[in-house]
Amino acid sequence: MLYSENTGVHLSIDETALSNGELYTIVTNKATKGRKGSLVAMIKGTQADTVIQVLKKIPKRCRDKVREVTLDMAANMNLIVKRCFVKAHRVIDRFHVQKLAYEAVQEIRIKYRWEALDKENEAIIAAKEAGISFDPEVLENGDTVKQLLARSRYLLFKHYDKWTSTQLTRSRLLFAQYPVIKEAYDLSLNLGIIFRTCSSKEVAFKKLALWYNKVEDCGINSFKTVARSIQTHYLGILNFFNNRSTNAAAESFNAKIKAFRSTSRGVRDISFFLFRLSKLYA
Structure with a gap:
């Protein structure tokens, strides 16, 4: 057609x-x-x-x-x-670029969730062998560690200003136990701030360079992949700041x-x- x-x-x-x-x-x-x-x-x-x-x-x-x-x-x-x-x-x-950053955060969360599942399964087996019942650790909001990681999915897609009180409590517990997730979440937020606040390609270019330096310093592999993708497509990404299209x-x-x-x-x-x-x- x-x-x-x-x-x-x-x-x-x-x-x-x-x-x-x-x-x-x-x-x-x-x-x-x-x-x-x-x-x-x-x-x-x-x-x-x-x-x-x-x-x-x-x-x-x-x-x-x-x-x-x-x-x-x-x-x-x-x-x-x-x-x-x-x-x-x-x-x-810009939303495809931001989506990459969100997915990088989720990749880290999912990795920790699988680790928590493995630890819980091992603990259940050990409890059976010892002839005792298994009682998982319950956090102050009623979540187990496994549930905390599963239920944090949606709050990591949102700006902290839009969190509910329940999500605020959950995020505090999550970030205390997994500071790498907090670091990744902050990187994704900072990338979004560049798109929202920069008024010209020149300013955006400088801000993206500083953001890239933070990614290099953090050592999170999934975000290094995001940064390389931005580098590869930086001309097209910067063209967003012409008309914010x-x-x-x-x-x-x-x-x-x-x-x-x-x-x-x-x-x-x-x-x-x-x-x-x-x-x-x-």
């Missing part, structure tokens, strides 16, 4: 799973804000060569008018935009498509579903 006439100055490109996990690459026009005229292209698959072949059917004069395209850090998306919209700035979505519009549009698909479960023919979709958004 290709609608060249919907090509605008600011575009988003993203992928979504539509039918049975099949991936589609979707290009949308930000100016329409998810309404009629939003859909520029919907192409089955995510292979760069296939998508490029379709998008190059858009007249060159239209493609050359594109000044900015938001995307994630996937190499195929970067290549697609580079080849098809040569005059556009490529803007890495994100891929939120594309994510919202993808959610609309999935919701529309869920109301069309009785429609087995994907081509008919796409025809109905085009009537709404093309």
Whole structure:
């Protein structure tokens, strides 16, 4: 599905799973804000060569008018935009960068949770062999250590200003027992602060350099991976500070498509579903 006439100055490109996990690459026009005229292209698959072949059917004069395209850090998306919209700035979505940091925090939490599970299993076996009952340590909020690590998942995604009183107590216990998790959580928060507060690429570049130094000093491997990813894509990440553009519009549009698909479960023919979709958004 290709609608060249919907090509605008600011575009988003993203992928979504539509039918049975099949991936589609979707290009949308930000100016329409998810309404009629939003859909520029919907192409089955995510292979760069296939998508490029379709998008190059858009007249060159239209493609050359594109000044900015938001995307994630996937190499195929970067290549697609580079080849098809040569005059556009490529803007890495800040939320994908922040998501990497959140996932790094969760990786540490999960590692400690598996260790706690192993210790509890060993303690249960030892208690059975000794002929005594096993009573796990219960913390002041009623959690066991294993439960503390499992139940802390959601609070680590949130800013501490948004914690409930229960989450505040749980975080205090968690960070006291696992200071590495506290260090990782602070690093993820500091990265978000850079995106929220920096007003120019120059300031952001300096702040990211300082953040990178903190990552090097902390020695947390998962965050070193995040820092390397930021280094690899730093030009696209810094382009965010030109207009503070994100891929939120594309994510919202993808959610609309999935919701529309869920109301069309009785429609087995994907081509008919796409025809109905085009009537709404093309």
